[in-house]
Amino acid sequence: MKTNSKRKIIIVDDHLLFSQSLELLIKSFGDYEVVERFENGKVFIDYLEETNPTEIDLILLDVNMPVLDGLSTMQWLKDNRPDLKVIALSVNDDEEIIIKMITNGAKGYLLKDTSPEIFKEAIECVIEKGFYFTELVSGMLINKVNSDNKKISLKEKEIVFIKHACTEMTYKEIASEMCLSPKTIDGYRESLFDKLEIKTRIGLVLYAIKHKIVFV
Amino acid sequence: MKTNSKRKIIIVDDHLLFSQSLELLIKSFGDYEVVERFENGKVFIDYLEETNPTEIDLILLDVNMPVLDGLSTMQWLKDNRPDLKVIALSVNDDEEIIIKMITNGAKGYLLKDTSPEIFKEAIECVIEKGFYFTELVSGMLINKVNSDNKKISLKEKEIVFIKHACTEMTYKEIASEMCLSPKTIDGYRESLFDKLEIKTRIGLVLYAIKHKIVFV
DNA sequence: TTCGACAAGGGGAAATATACCCTTTTTTGC
DNA sequence: GCAAAAAAGGGTATATTTCCCCTTGTCGAA
Numbered sequence: 001m002k003t004n005s006k007r008k009i010i011i012v013d014d015h016l017l018f019s020q021s022l023e024l025l026i027k028s029f030g031d032y033e034v035v036e037r038f039e040n041g042k043v044f045i046d047y048l049e050e051t052n053p054t055e056i057d058l059i060l061l062d063v064n065m066p067v068l069d070g071l072s073t074m075q076w077l078k079d080n081r082p083d084l085k086v087i088a089l090s091v092n093d094d095e096e097i098i099i100k101m102i103t104n105g106a107k108g109y110l111l112k113d114t115s116p117e118i119f120k121e122a123i124e125c126v127i128e129k130g131f132y133f134t135e136l137v138s139g140m141l142i143n144k145v146n147s148d149n150k151k152i153s154l155k156e157k158e159i160v161f162i163k164h165a166c167t168e169m170t171y172k173e174i175a176s177e178m179c180l181s182p183k184t185i186d187g188y189r190e191s192l193f194d195k196l197e198i199k200t201r202i203g204l205v206l207y208a209i210k211h212k213i214v215f216v
Numbered sequence: 217m218k219t220n221s222k223r224k225i226i227i228v229d230d231h232l233l234f235s236q237s238l239e240l241l242i243k244s245f246g247d248y249e250v251v252e253r254f255e256n257g258k259v260f261i262d263y264l265e266e267t268n269p270t271e272i273d274l275i276l277l278d279v280n281m282p283v284l285d286g287l288s289t290m291q292w293l294k295d296n297r298p299d300l301k302v303i304a305l306s307v308n309d310d311e312e313i314i315i316k317m318i319t320n321g322a323k324g325y326l327l328k329d330t331s332p333e334i335f336k337e338a339i340e341c342v343i344e345k346g347f348y349f350t351e352l353v354s355g356m357l358i359n360k361v362n363s364d365n366k367k368i369s370l371k372e373k374e375i376v377f378i379k380h381a382c383t384e385m386t387y388k389e390i391a392s393e394m395c396l397s398p399k400t401i402d403g404y405r406e407s408l409f410d411k412l413e414i415k416t417r418i419g420l421v422l423y424a425i426k427h428k429i430v431f432v
Numbered sequence: 433t434t435c436g437a438c439a440a441g442g443g444g445a446a447a448t449a450t451a452c453c454c455t456t457t458t459t460t461g462c
Numbered sequence: 463g464c465a466a467a468a469a470a471g472g473g474t475a476t477a478t479t480t481c482c483c484c485t486t487g488t489c490g491a492a
């Protein structure tokens with residue numbers, strides 16, 4: 001088999017140790033070659049914009065990266081290069097992230113503890129058939145369509161309030177910080193308690209952290 | 217060079233994709249061979265106990281693993297096989313974890329975004345000289361010895377109380393849950409506020425999450 | 433043995449948070 | 463333009479949290 005008949009793969013991952021090793025693993029499969037490696041979404045997109053490559057068979061995209069993460073990169077790809085096939089790679093199985101990656105066009109989502117055999121299968125499957133989903137991911141997708149009715153949407157001001165509620169400020173202090181009457185703040189609080197099915201400010205803090213509205 | 221003159225390395229990492237790829241990378245360096253791979257601390261320790269190997273030159277130990285993580289594994293090694301040289305591998309640069317790994321005898325701590333060149337250098341350095349510390353780690357060690365005076369120790373009951381405080385229970389409910397008078401709970405609360413330099417229960421919740429006393 | 437630290441428990445008061453029931457104004461969809 | 467929401471604000475009452483100062487008994491170190 002000649003070199004240029006091999007499938008062309010690009011790796012985007014900030015863990016150099018991983019991406020460089022992975023290249024060796026992919027090479028060992030025989031039918032593939034890693035034509036480029038990038039350490040974050042930004043340099044990858046810069047490359048796409050400059051060279052506008054057309055012969056790429058597959059992108060392996062890490063989710064957790066500095067500078068421009070997998071999700072943002074995926075969103076850019078959706079808008080600008082929807083033709084590129086992407087398999088997302090990640091260590092975490094956070095449902096929210098997985099769903100977002102898929103809805104932004106990822107053709108597969110693999111955890112990094114996947115065996116090389118499954119990995120090879122996934123690569124082949126995505127290149128040939130166009131997608132590859134593990135049971136984990138399929139399960140989540142089904143789960144999602146079944147419970148997509150009661151999604152909670154928070155308004156901008158509510159988010160700001162929640163962020164403040166996750167500090168040691170009193171509601172009175174939060175009100176003055178947000179240039180609102182304490183009464184309005186009380187309204188936000190009450191409507192949030194209702195919406196989120198919580199009873200105390202502690203519950204609000206736990207919700208905020210769990211849903212990554214604030215970081216600790 | 218004959219096979220058995222190569223340096224013998226063991227990889228312990230639950231990310232099969234990573235560990236199997238890493239093996240290829242290490243092989244490509246020429247002077248090393250990966251004699252075993254394990255996917256968590258437990259199976260690694262089981263192996264050590266059964267075969268009691270003596271010719272191991274280096275262990276590459278992942279920090280974040282299921283079943284038995286890097287830290288616990290390191291503690292076991294410290295007590296049972298302090299002769300084995302370990303380089304810890306991790307994606308996170310959490311100061312607390314790094315310090316604990318080092319004080320439990322790790323000879324090096326590398327982030328997974330290390331370049332293969334540095335990685336090779338670290339392996340060589342640990343096997344030859346016995347240790348390898350990046351600037352990041354050295355910095356933390358210095359930082360630590362300079363601020364080791366004001367460490368906070370929490371008693372068992374305080375921890376239990378904190379866990380309960382991170383729920384929507386009132387202090388009264390917590391008291392009855394812990395079979396103590398509400399006034400005793402108030403005592404715990406007050407002494408913790410003092411110790412942790414916080415002013416509200418919200419602060420306590422944030423502290424607990426930041427210091428991994430509770431999980432969200 | 434005495435001293436101090438500490439755990440457990442307590443009184444009372446002030447500040448803060450929560451609940452429920454309102455009115456007025458501003459957006460928004462039709 | 464109109465009706466329906468949503469946002470902003472108000473009054474009042476209760477529950478919870480926070481703070482300060484106190485007693486009693488236990489236990490180990492000086």
